[in-house]
Amino acid sequence: MNEFNVSIYALKDIIENGGHFQSTIKKYLTSHKEVERPILSALVGCELRHHLVFDMLITSKFPNLVKDDLYFALLIALANKLFAKRIDEGEVEAFLSILLNNLHPELDSKEVLSFLSSVNDTATLIPADVPITSLEFKSYRFNTPLWLIKMWQKHYGPAKATKILKANTKSQKISCFVNTKYSSMKEVLDTHLFAPFDDLKNVVIYLGKSPLKKNDFFRNFDVFMQKLAVSDMIYQLSLPSVLDILIYAEDYSTVFGSLTTLYNKENLKMELAVPSLENRVELLRLVKLNKLNNIHLFASSKSALIAHLHETYPYVIYAPRNSNFDIIRSQPDYLIHFKQEMLDSFIANQKEGLEELAKFVSPDGYLIYHISTLSKKEGRGLIATFLEEHKEFSLELEKEYFPYDKFDTCFYFAKLKKSSE
Numbered sequence: 001m002n003e004f005n006v007s008i009y010a011l012k013d014i015i016e017n018g019g020h021f022q023s024t025i026k027k028y029l030t031s032h033k034e035v036e037r038p039i040l041s042a043l044v045g046c047e048l049r050h051h052l053v054f055d056m057l058i059t060s061k062f063p064n065l066v067k068d069d070l071y072f073a074l075l076i077a078l079a080n081k082l083f084a085k086r087i088d089e090g091e092v093e094a095f096l097s098i099l100l101n102n103l104h105p106e107l108d109s110k111e112v113l114s115f116l117s118s119v120n121d122t123a124t125l126i127p128a129d130v131p132i133t134s135l136e137f138k139s140y141r142f143n144t145p146l147w148l149i150k151m152w153q154k155h156y157g158p159a160k161a162t163k164i165l166k167a168n169t170k171s172q173k174i175s176c177f178v179n180t181k182y183s184s185m186k187e188v189l190d191t192h193l194f195a196p197f198d199d200l201k202n203v204v205i206y207l208g209k210s211p212l213k214k215n216d217f218f219r220n221f222d223v224f225m226q227k228l229a230v231s232d233m234i235y236q237l238s239l240p241s242v243l244d245i246l247i248y249a250e251d252y253s254t255v256f257g258s259l260t261t262l263y264n265k266e267n268l269k270m271e272l273a274v275p276s277l278e279n280r281v282e283l284l285r286l287v288k289l290n291k292l293n294n295i296h297l298f299a300s301s302k303s304a305l306i307a308h309l310h311e312t313y314p315y316v317i318y319a320p321r322n323s324n325f326d327i328i329r330s331q332p333d334y335l336i337h338f339k340q341e342m343l344d345s346f347i348a349n350q351k352e353g354l355e356e357l358a359k360f361v362s363p364d365g366y367l368i369y370h371i372s373t374l375s376k377k378e379g380r381g382l383i384a385t386f387l388e389e390h391k392e393f394s395l396e397l398e399k400e401y402f403p404y405d406k407f408d409t410c411f412y413f414a415k416l417k418k419s420s421e
Contacts, residue, residue, distance in 0.1 A: 082125075392419050
C-alpha cells in the first residue's frame, strides 16, 4: 500500500513542482526503499498519460474540490483501477476513506467512493456530451492540450494531425547505427537482439527486453542509439568523401557519432562545439576512447564561437534546442511541462543560432539545420524566413518526418547552400 501513498506525492511533485518523471521516481524510491519501482512507475506513468481526462472527470464531479492530497489520490485511484491494476481496490477505498475523514469531513465518503466505482469502462471515459468529432474529444482521447492539436491541424491538416496523435500513443522503435569499424552487421545481428532496418544501411532495430544501455555492443560503442530519420538525413545529405565540418549541438546530436563511423580519421576534420561540456560526458568518453585526435571538442555560446574559430567551413551543422515533440512517446510528463509560450523562446534561439552559424559557412559551402519537432514555425517557416533575409543562401534540400511514417520520428532538416559571390 506504500506504493499508492508514495505515488500520490510523486505525482503531486511532478504536476505542481515541475519535477520530471524519471528523476522524481528515482527520488522517491531513494527515500522509500520499501517501494517497488515497477508499481510506482506504473501508477504515476498511467496517470500522466491520461491526466487530462482524469482531471476532467474529477473536477466536473467535485467542482469545489481543491487540488490537495485527496485530488491526487483520486487521480492515482483512477489510473490504478482502469490501467495499472497494481493495488487492490479494497485497499484503495480504505485509504481514501481515511483521507476523506482527515482532509474533507464535509464530503460524503459514499459519494466519493461511488464516483470511483462508477468509472469502470475505459471506452466511455469521455462524457457523451463531448462530440466525438470535436477537438475537445481528441484532447481527452489522446491526452494532448487543445492548443497543440490546433497547431498541428493548422500546420498539417486534420487527417495528419489525427495520425500524429495516434502515433504518439505508441512506443518508438529503438534504432541504432552500427559502427562497422569495430563490429560487422553480421556480428550484431547474430546476437538475435537486433533486426536490420532494410531501408537504411548499417541501421538496426533493438529487440532486447533489457535496457539497451546494458548491451555490450552499446557500451563499447559498436552500436549507438540514433533515430531513424537522423540516419536517413545523413545519407540524404550526400556528404563528400573528405569532410571538413563544424557542428554546433545545443540539442544532443548523434550526427557526430555517425560521421566518426563513416569516415576514417584522415578524411574527417571536425570542430564539435556544445554550450556546456557538463552534460556531454558521453561525447568526451567517445572522443577519448577512440583517440579521435581529428576532432576538436569544446564548449562555447553561439555568440562566442568567433573567439574559438578562425576560419570558415564547407559544411556547418546546427542542432538547436527545440520543442522535441518526439519524446512525448517516451516521457509521460512531457506535455504536463511543455507550455505554448515555450515555442517562442525556442524559435528566437534558433533564429539567433542560424544567424551566428551562417557566418562560418565558406562560399559554395553548406549550412545544415536539424530539429526533432513537429512545428512548421521551427522548421519550414523559420528556414523560409532565413532565406528571405539571406539571399546568399538557397535551399538545396529539406525533408520533414512524422511519427507515423516508416522512419518513426518527429524530425526536420534543411540543407542550404551559400553562393560563391
